[in-house]
Amino acid sequence: MSRRAANPHPSRRAEVPDLAGRIAAKTAKIGVIGLGYVGLPLACLFAEKGFSVIGFDIDPKKIAVLNAGRSYIKHIPATRIRPLVKAGKLTASDDFAGLKRMDAIIICVPTPLTKFREPDLRFIVTTGESVARYLRKGQIVVLESSTYPGTTTEVLKPILERGGLKSGRDFHLAYSPEREDPGNEKFGTAAIPKVVGGDGAKALQLAKLLYDGVVVKTVPVSSPETAEAIKLTENIFRAVNIAMVNELKVIFDAMGIDVWEVIEAAKTKPFGFMPFYPGPGLGGHCIPIDPFYLTWKAREFGINTRFIELAGEINTLMPRYVVSRLAAALSTHAGRALRKARILMIGLAYKKNVDDMRESPSLTLIGMLEEAGALVDYHDPFIPRIKPSREHGHLTDRRSVPLSAKRIAAADAVLIVTDHDSVDYKLIGQHARLVVDTRNAMAKAGARGRQVVKA
Structure with a gap:
């Protein structure tokens, strides 16, 4: 008789931890799209906290600089990037096919105005189309770009769902406004609380868990629209004063x-x-x-x-x-x-x-x-x-x-x-x-x- 314990389900392999388990264990793979003044420090932060991170950008010059362990942003020194690249925790790529291997995809692309002072969402739209091409079940997608209330669910969500996957059932969608203040030595990314709003309770839970692992505090709110409004309120307050x-x-x-x-x-x-x-x-x-x-x-x-x-x-x-x-x-x-x-x-x-x-x-x-x-x-x-x-x-x-x-x-x-x-x-x-x-x-x-x- 074999000494090996009997397996009641001999054909079933040990279950792979779900997304929440991988995030909690920091084995989840993080993809950050847009490696500018918001995306790059966020990618560095996730890598510093133990996650494996790939930064995605359409600029091949940025990719080459980062993979060489250098920086193109003055207040983010090479001494911060180089150890992360050397340890294999941070890499950069312009091949968006790599998104299908990510567990969490965070979008940090620009949202400028047109010459008529109307929202210019072309970067969110084109990025959403790229994500949709490689979206798979079980992923979470978080938008961080500053925008008007409704963008996450009215603009990004329909793009992501074009392939047949549904938010809340097959993948999860959330909004967490960036609060980056370039050059602020007192309040870096990790020291600034993160507001999170999810498209459904599960998305909110996962987004909160994701940021809980890297920032001082997360602030969950009732919806992506509320989180989008919070970002605008903060900056309108400053603009008016x-x-x-x-x-x-x-x-x-x-x-x-x-x-x-x-x-x-x-x-x-x-x-x-x-x-x-x-x-x-x-x-x-x-x-x-x-x-x-x-x-x-x-x-x-x-x-x-x-x-x-x-x-x-x-x-x-x-x-x-x-x-x-x-x-x-x-x-x-x-x-x-x-x-x-x-x-x-x-x-x-x-x-x-x-x-x-x-x-x-x-x-x-x-x-x-x-x-x-x-x-x-x-x-x-x-x-x-x-x-x-x-x-x-x-x-x-x-x-x-x-x-x-x-x-x-x-x-x-x-x-x-x-x-x-x-x-x-x-x-x-x-x-x-x-x-x-x-x-x-x-x-x-x-x-x-x-x-x-x-x-």
């Missing part, structure tokens, strides 16, 4: 009051006030765009979003205000017009200490200044060359100039648009004939100058 302080800046400038001093004193109140800061306009992948996703969707319900649209109008007009302040400062302090004036612009990125120029007001300002006849150079330690963009293609390949005493002194005015910490503001103050500062950078750095005008 930035518009308010931008309008206050214009008013207080006319009154001879320093808006920066007002905000610094106001924020000492321990309740009822939250500081927001003015600037030359809005930039980045969220705040200038997300509010218009909601205004577009609201029209479907016959609702006019006057408050949100007014905030957008104020923020959009800020570059024009900066140009008018610069022109006035040149006339008052240098006795010359903007035409043929040599302007040295400090900063091209939309915010300090990052290499992201998406929707940056600096690009708009260069265009406006050159249209007025000014001669513009820019210095940005994070952006050595202007990359192609849809609205500012004529600036492609223009290069950052070195910041030197000679170059500063040769400019009729230095215009500070982005307040990178690594810029030598004291050098600017020592040699500039005129400084027009949109970020209060000179005061924050303790730099003095012959003529410093806040704009």
Whole structure:
């Protein structure tokens, strides 16, 4: 008689753990589509937490760079990527057939606006079509791209179901808005709670389990639509409050009051006030765009979003205000017009200490200044060359100039648009004939100058 224990089901192999079991055991394979400012740190985080990750992107240059253990994003160093690649935990691919081997597929693609300020969902649509081609039973698909309420279930879900598989029965679908803040050293991806909304209870359970393994906290909500609305609410809150302080800046400038001093004193109140800061306009992948996703969707319900649209109008007009302040400062302090004036612009990125120029007001300002006849150079330690963009293609390949005493002194005015910490503001103050500062950078750095005008 055999010593081997009798198997009541000799033809049945040991059962493979279900998706929840693989996620909990961190044996689930994670696919992240879109390796930009959102997708790359997320892919790194899952790999750091022990998951096997493949990042998918249509850009072969990104794939080659990542697989060589290097980085193309300034605030994500190669020292973070290289060990993950070497350990086999993170690889990159432009072969989307690999999606069929993934247990979880996370979509992190751009959602820009059209030139008519309407949602441009082509990246979600084409990505959804790619996923649908390789979708199999038992997978979970999570959309992270910022978008209007209804996109996950009204746009992405029908695309995924074209092959006959059904959400909630054959695969699972969820939405979890990205909350990435590039360059924020205090709150990286792992330290930011994740909101999750599922298309059904099982999808919510799996999405929560997935993110529970990598972030400090997950916040489950009742539906993908609610999760989509939360993302828009967060960024509309910022856009409206930035518009308010931008309008206050214009008013207080006319009154001879320093808006920066007002905000610094106001924020000492321990309740009822939250500081927001003015600037030359809005930039980045969220705040200038997300509010218009909601205004577009609201029209479907016959609702006019006057408050949100007014905030957008104020923020959009800020570059024009900066140009008018610069022109006035040149006339008052240098006795010359903007035409043929040599302007040295400090900063091209939309915010300090990052290499992201998406929707940056600096690009708009260069265009406006050159249209007025000014001669513009820019210095940005994070952006050595202007990359192609849809609205500012004529600036492609223009290069950052070195910041030197000679170059500063040769400019009729230095215009500070982005307040990178690594810029030598004291050098600017020592040699500039005129400084027009949109970020209060000179005061924050303790730099003095012959003529410093806040704009």
